[in-house]
Amino acid sequence: MDAPQAPAADPAGAPGRDAPRPSRRAVIGWAGAGVALGAAGAGTVAAAARGGDAPAPAASAGTVPFHGEHQAGIATPVQDRLHFAAFDVTTDDRAALVAMLQRWTRAAAAMTAGREVGGGAVDGLAEAPPDDTGEALGLPASRLTLTVGFGPTLFEKDGKDRFGIRARRPEALVDLPHFPGDSLDPARSGGDLCVQACADDPQVAVHAIRNLARIGMGTVSVRWSQLGFGKTSSTTPEAQTPRNLMGFKDGTHNVAGTDAKALADHVWAAPGDGPAWMDGGSYLVARRIRMHIETWDRSSLKEQEDVFGRTKGEGAPYGRRREHDAPDLSAMPADSHVRLAHPDSNGGLMILRRGYSFTDGTDGLGRLDAGLFFLAYQRDTRRAFVPLQRRLAAHDALNEYIQHVGSAHFACPPGVRKPGEWWGQALLG
Amino acid sequence: MPARRLTAVSVLALAAMCTAVAGCAEKKASSSSDDAVAVDAGDSACKVSRTSFPAGPVDLAVHNTGSKVTEVYVYGPGDRIVAERENIGPGTRAVVTAQLAAGTYEIACKPGMKGDGIRQKVTVTGAAGAAAQADPRLASAVAAYRAYVQQQADLSVPAVRAFADAVKAGDVAKAKALYAPSRVGWERTEPVAESFGDIDPKTDLREDGLEPGQQWTGWHRLEKALWKDGKAGAEEKALADRLVADVQDWRARVGKADITATSMANGAKELLDEVATGKVTGEEDRYSHTDLYDVNGNVEGAQKAYELLKPVAAAKDPQLAATLDREFATLRSLLAGYRQGDGYRSYDKVTQQERKQFSDAVNALAEPLSRLASAVAR
Numbered sequence: 001m002d003a004p005q006a007p008a009a010d011p012a013g014a015p016g017r018d019a020p021r022p023s024r025r026a027v028i029g030w031a032g033a034g035v036a037l038g039a040a041g042a043g044t045v046a047a048a049a050r051g052g053d054a055p056a057p058a059a060s061a062g063t064v065p066f067h068g069e070h071q072a073g074i075a076t077p078v079q080d081r082l083h084f085a086a087f088d089v090t091t092d093d094r095a096a097l098v099a100m101l102q103r104w105t106r107a108a109a110a111m112t113a114g115r116e117v118g119g120g121a122v123d124g125l126a127e128a129p130p131d132d133t134g135e136a137l138g139l140p141a142s143r144l145t146l147t148v149g150f151g152p153t154l155f156e157k158d159g160k161d162r163f164g165i166r167a168r169r170p171e172a173l174v175d176l177p178h179f180p181g182d183s184l185d186p187a188r189s190g191g192d193l194c195v196q197a198c199a200d201d202p203q204v205a206v207h208a209i210r211n212l213a214r215i216g217m218g219t220v221s222v223r224w225s226q227l228g229f230g231k232t233s234s235t236t237p238e239a240q241t242p243r244n245l246m247g248f249k250d251g252t253h254n255v256a257g258t259d260a261k262a263l264a265d266h267v268w269a270a271p272g273d274g275p276a277w278m279d280g281g282s283y284l285v286a287r288r289i290r291m292h293i294e295t296w297d298r299s300s301l302k303e304q305e306d307v308f309g310r311t312k313g314e315g316a317p318y319g320r321r322r323e324h325d326a327p328d329l330s331a332m333p334a335d336s337h338v339r340l341a342h343p344d345s346n347g348g349l350m351i352l353r354r355g356y357s358f359t360d361g362t363d364g365l366g367r368l369d370a371g372l373f374f375l376a377y378q379r380d381t382r383r384a385f386v387p388l389q390r391r392l393a394a395h396d397a398l399n400e401y402i403q404h405v406g407s408a409h410f411a412c413p414p415g416v417r418k419p420g421e422w423w424g425q426a427l428l429g
Numbered sequence: 430m431p432a433r434r435l436t437a438v439s440v441l442a443l444a445a446m447c448t449a450v451a452g453c454a455e456k457k458a459s460s461s462s463d464d465a466v467a468v469d470a471g472d473s474a475c476k477v478s479r480t481s482f483p484a485g486p487v488d489l490a491v492h493n494t495g496s497k498v499t500e501v502y503v504y505g506p507g508d509r510i511v512a513e514r515e516n517i518g519p520g521t522r523a524v525v526t527a528q529l530a531a532g533t534y535e536i537a538c539k540p541g542m543k544g545d546g547i548r549q550k551v552t553v554t555g556a557a558g559a560a561a562q563a564d565p566r567l568a569s570a571v572a573a574y575r576a577y578v579q580q581q582a583d584l585s586v587p588a589v590r591a592f593a594d595a596v597k598a599g600d601v602a603k604a605k606a607l608y609a610p611s612r613v614g615w616e617r618t619e620p621v622a623e624s625f626g627d628i629d630p631k632t633d634l635r636e637d638g639l640e641p642g643q644q645w646t647g648w649h650r651l652e653k654a655l656w657k658d659g660k661a662g663a664e665e666k667a668l669a670d671r672l673v674a675d676v677q678d679w680r681a682r683v684g685k686a687d688i689t690a691t692s693m694a695n696g697a698k699e700l701l702d703e704v705a706t707g708k709v710t711g712e713e714d715r716y717s718h719t720d721l722y723d724v725n726g727n728v729e730g731a732q733k734a735y736e737l738l739k740p741v742a743a744a745k746d747p748q749l750a751a752t753l754d755r756e757f758a759t760l761r762s763l764l765a766g767y768r769q770g771d772g773y774r775s776y777d778k779v780t781q782q783e784r785k786q787f788s789d790a791v792n793a794l795a796e797p798l799s800r801l802a803s804a805v806a807r
Contacts, residue, residue, distance in 0.1 A: 090789055090793070125803045125806075125807060127691055127802045127803040127806045127807070128799070128800055128802065128803030129799045129800070214796065217789075217792040217793050217796040218752070218756060218792070218793030218794075218796065218797070219793075221785070221788075221789040221792070
């Protein structure tokens with residue numbers, strides 16, 4: 001299709017490998033509506049077995065289309081699992097970066113369709129390592145989405161314009177300011193590129209990042225990565241709002257993935273906002289927020305509810321009965337999280353939250369190394385996350401129980417519209 | 430150093446043995462003199478009565494018609510020693526038996542028992558065989574690599590002996606200085622040494638690789654004594670002698686290693702794997718922190734194998750060859766930055782960030798290197 005210059009040494013790059021291969025999906029799992037179904041307690045999974053050799057329907061249930069005006073994985077109903085990776089580009093060679101992005105795009109299109117990377121996991125030459133690492137064989141696509149973003153350091157690093165794109169850096173892609181209380185670990189922050197892999201099966205998400213990292217070796221190296229489970233926000237208002245590790249429903253009032261107007265107003269960069277290559281894209285802020293789980297657990301129920309400004313059981317705002325009742329902000333403590341974060345306290349600004357809980361085992365002191373991996377998409381970070389976080393960092397009662405330990409900012413370009421196009425083409429093409 | 434891992438080299442060796450065994454089983458167990466190939470081994474000639482015979486066991490009836498003690502070798506592709514007989518005195522006779530799969534071989538007489546010998550090409554026909562070595566460029570690459578491997582083993586013996594002598598003299602400082610240099614030849618060609626299975630566990634095992642009841646011998650045992658305990662006692666002195674003996678054993682046997690173009694390519698990748706798993710982390714030389722000497726040896730050995738295969742690799746996959754050239758150069762120059770005097774910076778002085786840089790450079794090379802075998806084999 002594109003890029004005949006892709007070296008044959010590259011798993012996804014050999015000729016003839018772009019041809020659709022049989023789907024690895026032998027069984028269709030849960031439909032895309034699974035989030036709602038599962039939440040409603042209609043837990044029966046209608047698994048329709050198909051013949052292993054039957055061709056996969058183009059956009060069957062369980063598959064999120066890769067191509068489109070916007071990248072999938074933003075307005076897409078939030079999947080259950082996350083593997084997020086930030087990469088450093090290790091070369092100054094723009095052509096090598098472009099070739100890798102082309103290979104990534106082909107591999108991403110294959111994996112999100114439930115197909116194997118390149119020449120597959122088991123059908124290649126016996127003398128060569130398989131192109132695909134194989135752990136997703138037999139698994140459905142699991143609504144896998146892969147979303148790419150470009151960090152500030154891709155445009156300029158240590159004063160160097162490595163790829164000749166310094167002038168194309170969007171003004172909205174700011175270096176995030178220091179917020180009070182930040183305790184950022186450089187090894188868990190930043191990155192020239194990122195890929196967000198979301199899927200309903202963790203193995204599918206991990207497989208995707210692993211294969212992209214492998215394809216990228218020699219061009220990029222993984223700077224840090226984060227696994228997430230238990231989505232903490234929902235972009236499907238009809239579904240039950242998930243709980244975070246503090247036990248509270250979070251992200252009740254989120255941008256709905258089906259609300260075109262809200263998406264246009266708050267999420268997608270529009271023509272005239274910044275450089276044209278970002279039209280239809282979105283800005284992503286990722287924050288690793290560690291929770292002081294043990295101290296939280298020994299705080300009283302009233303303290304916990306005061307911190308959020310909602311009830312723990314129903315999730316109703318103070319002074320209201322149901323979760324989705326319009327909140328009366330004046331009924332909440334002035335420093336409560338919901339009151340401070342609510343659009344009405346922030347001139348109507350909204351961000352699309354898509355975060356996940358994480359637990360990376362325990363730290364050396366026996367404390368759960370856990371928290372929220374916060375992911376937020378917005379049209380312009382300067383007018384969304386930055387003012388919001390300034391406010392929260394200064395006043396939020398929740399700060400006693402959390403600490404921001406990792407931070408990154410990425411410009412996620414618009415979608416790859418059709419086969420042959422590639423991630424970042426409008427920026428680097 | 431992985432002790433019990435079945436390397437690609439040894440897997441190939443097993444496969445080759447199976448072929449030979451199968452060929453053997455097909456043929457009646459005849460070694461009657463009627464079937465024997467007569468070899469007239471003179472001082473200046475090596476006459477063979479037949480130059481083509483069927484696959485299976487072949488008896489070479491050698492008659493030394495010259496005035497010097499001679500030896501007779503059967504070489505497979507790439508100068509692999511298939512069979513040999515040394516010390517055949519003037520006027521005496523000897524029978525050399527070889528299991529031969531289909532392919533081309535050379536029978537060599539070595540009057541005076543030195544040099545490459547006087548060679549006769551022979552063809553073995555019949556059962557499935559060595560078609561993979563049909564490309565003469567690959568055969569010569571294998572032959573050159575075999576010579577390299579032998580040379581590295583030859584050079585290692587005096588280096589190990591010098592190290593052992595220092596240990597035996599109780600000269601800890603000198604022994605420490607000679608430790609890393611004594612490992613260079615081994616590190617350059619480790620996958621071939623490992624293919625024998627029994628040598629590596631005696632010479633290069635780390636303490637955590639020991640099985641219950643297994644005695645710990647070799648370089649790392651002495652490394653721990655020298656650096657951690659700061660002494661060389663009676664036990665260490667005995668182990669130093671044993672290391673010399675084991676390295677001599679390696680040297681004596683390395684010529685018989687089953688080396689193919691594929692095993693060379695995979696061996697190069699395995700050398701980088703060694704770096705990626707055990708050395709980037711500082712586990713290999715955990716007491717001496719001389720890991721970078723070993724890394725340099727691994728990379729040099731991998732590059733040697735690659736350079737020999739490059740004429741074929743570059744013809745079949747020029748892009749791969751260009752990538753490998755670039756990544757070898759990158760890693761070599763990265764390593765050069767850590768040179769200190771005659772050696773390398775102590776690995777405990779290499780920061781986590783620098784280790785990450787190494788790791789990235791190793792991955793950048795090893796990933797395309799993992800495609801070299803299929804590039805030369807197909």
